[in-house]
Amino acid sequence: MLRFISRRLLVMIPMVLLISVIVFFVIQLPPGDFMSSYIAKMEASNEVFDQNTIARMRAQYGLDQPWYVQYAKWIAGILTRGDFGYSFSYNRPVWDVLSQRMGTTLAISLTTMAFTYLFSIPAGIYSAVKQYSFGDYLLSVIGFLGMGTPNFLFAIILMVISYNWFGDPMLGLVSQQFVNQPMSWAKLLDILKHMIIPVIVIGTANTCGLIRTMRSQLLDEISRPYVLTARAKGLSEKRILYKYCVRAALNPIASTIGWSLTSIFTGSTISAIVMNLPTQGPLLHQALLNQDMYLAGSWLLLMTVMILLGTILSDILLAWLDPRIRYVKAR
């Protein structure tokens, strides 16, 4: 198993490098660069630049060189100094900008994931075991509503409700009076309160899908011949369900847990914008609009690493759950 994991990690290295080249190439493809969009904005407010200043600034940022030279410098910086380059629009190193938001992003993602799995797996089991019961129908209705409602709309609805009932739409991640305050119990409580809506909104879409998956997988497993064997042995229904069926039904969910890590990370961009959350998604959105290429490139590179790590995590989980996979891998 250890060899399997380390081999997977080694294979990841050339993959990340390759993807980083592609990412960088694609990002610099649109005509113009940060300078030209910057100048366009400035000109809109009647500021004028002479050609010399522009050329000087281009040279300063290395924008006058071909893209592969820019890429080589950038990647060398990352590998040797952990320097992800400079964000033009924030006027700060990229890593500063990213790491500032990393905490909130991870907090929301992980809470959402925990919420998603802790709720949807038991709900899926319940739905399958009590197939066609009132509870099953109720979960189905809620599930389809949750899947069908766009996240941003759902976010707005919840914020309106929150505003009407509690007088606070819960925008952002902390209330105004706590911004720039040191961490305290009151602030923590405030943050937790603000996380309720994002976690519900971002989590439901995933949750509903997971409940459906768990339900149909489990129904599949319950009708398999090995269940009859287990019953003929004299095992109790509960034991058959948990030892055999649920574990088998978890396989496909485990195989996607890695992806959902990243999809929660990225897929929530629009809701994050609506809810004014300082997460990574809106950051990329802005960086792309501004042609802030090192920021966008670094962001996408990190995402690549996350996706690959997630996939490996899934593989490990699957291998642990399913001996047939372990067997193939061992050879």
Add this chain to the structure above:
Amino acid sequence: MTRPTPLLSVRDLRIDINTMDGVLKAVRGVDLDIHPGKTLGLVGESGCGKSLTSKAILGINPPNCKASGSIQFNSAAGSWDLLALKPGAAEIRGIRGRRISMIFQEPMTAFSPLYTIGNQISEILLLHVTRDKRVARAMAIDILGRVGIASPEKRIDQYPHEYSGGMLQRAMIAMAIVCKPELLIADEPTTALDVTIQAQILQIMQELQQEFGMAIFFITHDMGTIASMCDEVAVMYLGQIVENGPVRQIFSQPLHPYTRGLLASIPRMGMDAEERLASIKGQVPVPIGLPDTCGFYPRCPLAEEAVCLQAPVPLLEIEPGHFARCFKAKAKGGQDE
């Protein structure tokens, strides 16, 4: 004829299944007796209700199958009407796997792929026989060796996908007999296997029967395997027993035209395929809304409306211990009637 009390007596077993098209009468009043240490064969075309009958004994049919009648089990540990026990409750679960166990048609899917063979065999021991994991493991290794699995101490830690079909069926048999049950139900145990392996599996079952002394309820659609395995045979057609008796009498003097058709379909040397296929004409009807009269009538070579359709046919004792559900069945000695 005076015989000892049967180990298992099935009386008037009926199984109705609610389907979209109406109530499917899958089993229609089956009587069977299985005697201690003996083998009863149940033979019939696929779909006639054999599996439902056998699973009814353990109470493991799906909930939409409504069973009525009685299944009296006279075990050394006590007597029960198995049909009256609540399915899934502790009492019947104590019988399943411990006093009556069952092996199934598809060994490849009958084990869970997620646990080792050893885990799945030990599990039944830990449930019924011992609480000591090491004892259970030792017993599991021992039983695997007895059913002919080489180096069982290694094989026990392997997963089902590392076994061949024949080996899995051996492991299945091992799991079924490891608690020394009084009755082993084998539902088409060789149907999914290669011909050469079929013979080995049947032989192992017979050897184990000699050694452990359990009764076997042997279910098959193949008359050919009945002769070597069974003491008595029940022939099933459309949810009913149409003929029932000692194996020698059934083979030497079949009374029901359906039994004769089945016997004619056993491949013999020098017989070509066309001859075989021609043995029983027509197809098995779906048992929804059927009349109570003879179910074999539409396919029967002896069909005669005036005789056959006058009333439901009872199971008639034509010779001592040899029953047939046919108005036209006659004993050999009865020609002068």
